[in-house]
Amino acid sequence: MGHKLxxxxxxxSTSNNDTxxxxxxxxxxxxxxxxxxxxxxxxxxxxxxxxxxYAPSRRTGLDTVLEYFEEEASSTxxxxxxxxxxxxxxxxxxxxxxxxxxxQDYKSRRALMSCGHSVTPxxxxxxxxxxxxxxxxxxxxxxxxxxxEWSFDEVCKMALLTPEETEYFEKQLFxxxxxxxxxxxxCPGCKSSVIRTELDxxxxxxxxCSADKLKPYEFCWQCLKxxxxxxxxxxxxxxxxxxxxxxxVLRTCPKIKFQEVRGVSGCPSIRACPTCGxxxxxxxxxxxxxxxxxxxxxxxxxxxxxxxxxKTYFTACVSGVxxxxxxxxxxxxxxxxxxxx
Ligand SMILES: [Zn+2]
Ligand SMILES: [Zn+2]
Ligand SMILES: [Zn+2]
Ligand SMILES: [Zn+2]
Ligand SMILES: [Zn+2]
Numbered sequence: 001m002g003h004k005l006x007x008x009x010x011x012x013s014t015s016n017n018d019t020x021x022x023x024x025x026x027x028x029x030x031x032x033x034x035x036x037x038x039x040x041x042x043x044x045x046x047x048x049x050x051x052x053x054y055a056p057s058r059r060t061g062l063d064t065v066l067e068y069f070e071e072e073a074s075s076t077x078x079x080x081x082x083x084x085x086x087x088x089x090x091x092x093x094x095x096x097x098x099x100x101x102x103x104q105d106y107k108s109r110r111a112l113m114s115c116g117h118s119v120t121p122x123x124x125x126x127x128x129x130x131x132x133x134x135x136x137x138x139x140x141x142x143x144x145x146x147x148x149e150w151s152f153d154e155v156c157k158m159a160l161l162t163p164e165e166t167e168y169f170e171k172q173l174f175x176x177x178x179x180x181x182x183x184x185x186x187c188p189g190c191k192s193s194v195i196r197t198e199l200d201x202x203x204x205x206x207x208x209c210s211a212d213k214l215k216p217y218e219f220c221w222q223c224l225k226x227x228x229x230x231x232x233x234x235x236x237x238x239x240x241x242x243x244x245x246x247x248x249v250l251r252t253c254p255k256i257k258f259q260e261v262r263g264v265s266g267c268p269s270i271r272a273c274p275t276c277g278x279x280x281x282x283x284x285x286x287x288x289x290x291x292x293x294x295x296x297x298x299x300x301x302x303x304x305x306x307x308x309x310x311k312t313y314f315t316a317c318v319s320g321v322x323x324x325x326x327x328x329x330x331x332x333x334x335x336x337x338x339x340x341x
Contacts, residue, residue: 081121081160082108090158099123099142113158115141115148121160128155132172188224189217196221199330202237203227235327246272246279250325256301259284263316267302268324274304276331287313295331 083090090111097110098117110118119127127142139155141148150158152173156166187194189209196204202221209217218227220237222244229238236242249270256269270281276295282288289307291298300310303317304325310317 080107081125081162082106083111083121083160085109093118097123099127101127101142111158113141113148113150114154115143115146115150117141117143117146117148119158121158124155124159125161125165128159128169132169137173185221185224188219188226202235244328246277246328247326249279250328256282256284258282258288260286261288261302261314264288264302264321267321271301271304272325272328273297274299274306274329277328288317289313 083092085092092109092111095110096118097106097120099119100106100123104122106120106122108120108122110120113119113124128139131139139150139152141150152169155161155169159165161169184193184195185204186192187206187209189206190212192206192208194204194206203218204221205216205218219225220227220239220242222236223239223242225237225239225242227237228242235244235247250268250272253268253270255265256267258264258267270279272279273292273295275297276292278292278294280290280292280301282290282301288300288302289298289310290301298307299305300307300312300317302321303310303319304322305317305319310319312318
């Protein structure tokens with residue numbers, strides 16, 4: 001227990017001003033993060049240690065855990081949950097229930113959340129369930145002018161979540177994060193969650209569909225259609241519209257003009273992080289090096305070598321400008337988990 005998963009904001013710029021022991025030139029660089037497709041990313045920090053507690057002995061791999069997460073959860077409690085009026089850890093108030101958007105007028109006393117808005121266990125449960133069902137992975141206050149984010153611990157405590165509700169909430173949170181970070185996708189044939197074992201192979205076999213159809217069933221990890229084409233392609237299958245948006249960005253992005261770096265020309269303005277493959281842009285200021293906000297590795301934007309290898313900051317690299325990348329590096333899963341959890 002006690003592990004934390006930190007995820008990044010889907011913003012255009014992430015500041016790296018809190019990394020001690022880094023090269024002083026790169027410490028305060030703003031890194032522009034380009035994502036080829038906009039998709040909602042979790043922003044908050046919450047517990048993932050429940051991964052283990054969810055694996056009953058008969059289940060072993062993560063795939064079975066995920067499958068378990070995706071089972072329908074029946075977690076509604078009929079009875080109204082009420083605060084214990086003698087609970088000294090709660091701050092009670094009179095008046096409206098700020099999260100009671102359906103005007104259910106719950107019986108419980110109202111208590112204050114950390115942001116100062118009042119809730120009852122039922123109104124808070126309903127609000128947070130609504131957020132989860134919308135695909136959110138952070139719990140934000142429902143009041144218009146309040147941007148407060150509540151921790152999962154606070155929600156558990158203040159919503160008096162039952163064990164079933166807690167399980168449902170954790171399942172929802174975990175399966176979403178897992179989908180974002182663990183390279184899990186739904187098989188187009190049977191919709192079950194599939195985890196890719198060969199990270200650089202787009203052609204993925206679904207064991208469930210293969211067993212059902214009594215012949216190998218393979219789909220394309222990129223276009224999520226049944227695999228088309230006879231051999232393995234590294235960047236696409238033969239289905240129409242199957243292409244790698246990131247490679248397209250790398251191929252076509254304009255060249256960068258550094259403000260303070262001398263003697264470098266023809267360097268593309270977007271690079272895939274050599275460690276994790278995240279697309280990054282350089283803000284043109286200061287030195288050539290950048291720190292990837294996802295994997296935290298520092299590399300030279302021009303020659304793509306680790307800064308410790310390139311060792312030049314404001315002048316041309318010894319090995320010159322690395323050509324446009326035609327391959328997106330894949331993050332080693334062990335490495336990724338170590339950094340994220
Ligand atoms: Zn609030
Ligand atoms: Zn399938
Ligand atoms: Zn494809
Ligand atoms: Zn990286
Ligand atoms: Zn370099």
